[in-house]
Amino acid sequence: MPSAFFFQSRILSSNRLESTNLMAMERLRSGNAMHGDVIMATYQTSGRGQAGNTWYSTEGNNVLVSFICKDIDLEPERLPVLNMLVSIAVHHVIANFFPVGTAIKWPNDILVNDKKIAGILIETTLSGGMVKHAILGIGININEPYFPSSLPFACSFHSITGQYYDIDMVFKMLFEQLDTTLSRLKQVDFIELQKSYEPLMFGIGVKRYFRTPETKFEGVIEGINHHGQLLIETPQGPLTFNNKEIVFDLSGH
Numbered sequence: 001m002p003s004a005f006f007f008q009s010r011i012l013s014s015n016r017l018e019s020t021n022l023m024a025m026e027r028l029r030s031g032n033a034m035h036g037d038v039i040m041a042t043y044q045t046s047g048r049g050q051a052g053n054t055w056y057s058t059e060g061n062n063v064l065v066s067f068i069c070k071d072i073d074l075e076p077e078r079l080p081v082l083n084m085l086v087s088i089a090v091h092h093v094i095a096n097f098f099p100v101g102t103a104i105k106w107p108n109d110i111l112v113n114d115k116k117i118a119g120i121l122i123e124t125t126l127s128g129g130m131v132k133h134a135i136l137g138i139g140i141n142i143n144e145p146y147f148p149s150s151l152p153f154a155c156s157f158h159s160i161t162g163q164y165y166d167i168d169m170v171f172k173m174l175f176e177q178l179d180t181t182l183s184r185l186k187q188v189d190f191i192e193l194q195k196s197y198e199p200l201m202f203g204i205g206v207k208r209y210f211r212t213p214e215t216k217f218e219g220v221i222e223g224i225n226h227h228g229q230l231l232i233e234t235p236q237g238p239l240t241f242n243n244k245e246i247v248f249d250l251s252g253h
């Protein structure tokens, strides 16, 4: 495979793992990881999602993968850039199949027709004030036939079209796209990146409903700032939010 960011990759595939992110973390901790290592599984017994959630995936139906970025020495202020680049790369892969209706729900969920098709969990380690390593955990729902009723806003390639897809092919596209997109990690200008990211955002420029632990309100997403915060224009004026501080009301009211 061509390589711009990952140099040389070892693809480590397993049938069953607790979590590919956890495995990646263990390999980093034990000194067994190389930059560009890719951990894949056909099933995770405890797939990790954002905010301590678990990631739903039945055996052999989906892309479950973690990319190890070792010794990247990134300024913590550039973390939003890493997040945005990874989201753009995953969006690009999915938009190849679903050119209409694919969007990034800030900060980094990928939706098709308002339902979540992919999730991204980036876990980092800090050293000397810098982001030393990053694990890019990505789950893409490919052939998942059904989702439990607890996940009414989840979808897969298969649930959208009724077709079955080649999971390895989607993985290969993802690998190549990430490799190219992340080659801009150190030098990309934030304003330039903002211009690529914002048009892909779910709900940009549209009046929607949002919830915080305290309240529910309506507003229009304006974009993101260089801290990676979400900017929402509301009747009370502009507001900014960090990840986890706000929930989009996907039911539309």
Ligand code: BTN
Pocket: 018, 019, 020, 021, 022, 044, 046, 047, 048, 049, 050, 051, 053, 055, 063, 064, 065, 066, 109, 118, 119, 120, 121, 137, 138, 139
């Ligand atoms: C989210 O909650 O949206 C993030 C989900 C990330 C899931 C992927 S699946 C592969 C990798 N390994 C994990 O344990 N989680 C990520």
